Amino acid sequence: MAERVIVVPERVIDTQRGESMHDRAVVVSGDRIEGIIAATDVPDGSRVIRLDGTTLLPGLMDAHSHLIGIQDTGQGYASLVTRTGAQEALTGVKNARDTLLAGFTSVRDVGTFRAFADVALRDAIEAGWVEGPRMLCAGAYVTCPGGGGDLTGLAPDVDAVVPRELRFGVTSGVDQMRTNVRQILRYGADFIKVLATGAVLTSGTNPGVPEFTEAELRAAVEECELAGTFVAAHAHGAEGIKRAVRAGVRSIEHGSLIDDEAIELMAEHGTYLVADMYDGDYMLEEGPALGYTEEVLAKTRLTNEAQREGFTKCVKAGVRIANGTDSGIAPHGWNARNLGFYVRFGLTPMQAIQSATRWTAELMRWEGRVGTIAPGLYADLIAVPGDPTDDVTLLQDVPFVMKGGQIVKGVGAP
Numbered sequence: 001m002a003e004r005v006i007v008v009p010e011r012v013i014d015t016q017r018g019e020s021m022h023d024r025a026v027v028v029s030g031d032r033i034e035g036i037i038a039a040t041d042v043p044d045g046s047r048v049i050r051l052d053g054t055t056l057l058p059g060l061m062d063a064h065s066h067l068i069g070i071q072d073t074g075q076g077y078a079s080l081v082t083r084t085g086a087q088e089a090l091t092g093v094k095n096a097r098d099t100l101l102a103g104f105t106s107v108r109d110v111g112t113f114r115a116f117a118d119v120a121l122r123d124a125i126e127a128g129w130v131e132g133p134r135m136l137c138a139g140a141y142v143t144c145p146g147g148g149g150d151l152t153g154l155a156p157d158v159d160a161v162v163p164r165e166l167r168f169g170v171t172s173g174v175d176q177m178r179t180n181v182r183q184i185l186r187y188g189a190d191f192i193k194v195l196a197t198g199a200v201l202t203s204g205t206n207p208g209v210p211e212f213t214e215a216e217l218r219a220a221v222e223e224c225e226l227a228g229t230f231v232a233a234h235a236h237g238a239e240g241i242k243r244a245v246r247a248g249v250r251s252i253e254h255g256s257l258i259d260d261e262a263i264e265l266m267a268e269h270g271t272y273l274v275a276d277m278y279d280g281d282y283m284l285e286e287g288p289a290l291g292y293t294e295e296v297l298a299k300t301r302l303t304n305e306a307q308r309e310g311f312t313k314c315v316k317a318g319v320r321i322a323n324g325t326d327s328g329i330a331p332h333g334w335n336a337r338n339l340g341f342y343v344r345f346g347l348t349p350m351q352a353i354q355s356a357t358r359w360t361a362e363l364m365r366w367e368g369r370v371g372t373i374a375p376g377l378y379a380d381l382i383a384v385p386g387d388p389t390d391d392v393t394l395l396q397d398v399p400f401v402m403k404g405g406q407i408v409k410g411v412g413a414p
């Protein structure tokens, strides 16, 4: 018999309907949610965890994290050749723990330069060797040569001998796209991340400029569909966004320089927008001290304000939104700060909570596993004092975290 635990908070958030429920208790059996009962019906003799004055909600989700790697220094990715694959992988151990203890029980990890280090971390977490969130992994960056996901800035003779695992997804042309996507999925990725435009942090690339043809992007989508999965597209510039949406990607990451036509296309296609809204401020405030190059700072200034205007327009147009932070730019564990920006630029606090639970679960196709407090789903639960549907910043300090029925932080933790 699986152990039963009954959690009794002051209110429970129904992230599917966007409502708060009072006088409820959540019954956990083993690693799953058994059901929601009236708080007055808690049976005698059960193990009860009383969390007076708190709000209980599903564990938070981040659809755009990078758990592998040290914090970004904003000096370009050439420095990646100074660290081994083992060093890179072990950074993930710390980052995963910081993320989980902040109340983020699931992440979609959208890429690592050391191919498949994320897959190894995902498997170690699933095996119980390492504390961390559930992970859906991209495995590698699918990018054009010299593009937003490539290792740029090396001398040509060094450039020629970079190990393949640092460039696993570098792709040119439709045929190579098919080959690389198949291989990345075969080596353990759960979905594919493409860089449809240049990137802020990759030196020598321009966020406004498309880096794949629509035919290349469509080939990636087709290969993913054959494998039962999807493509997430990093895209800042409007043309890159449109190509990606028309090609059938599931989400646009960043979306900073979006235009009205692209917004309309996203609404029409049901494409998710995953907007990292806090990290731009972090980069402008902390970047100079961290040693960010002027190139990166200039690109941050170009994209930051524009992204906010675009986000507001997307919300008004009914574009699907999921929570994504680009954690690894700001420290891991600060993920909830993004939600304050979602509220500032268009969502209600309840919607911001839904974006970081149910809506991200739907984006990941995990709505049958996590993102809602409902029978049969994993018992991934967090509690915060007060009411985050009044003040979403309360989610920046989460004192109670349960993952799969195990209390990893707070009352009842080992």
Ligand SMILES: [Zn+2]
Binding pocket: 064, 066, 110, 326
């Ligand atoms: Zn990213």
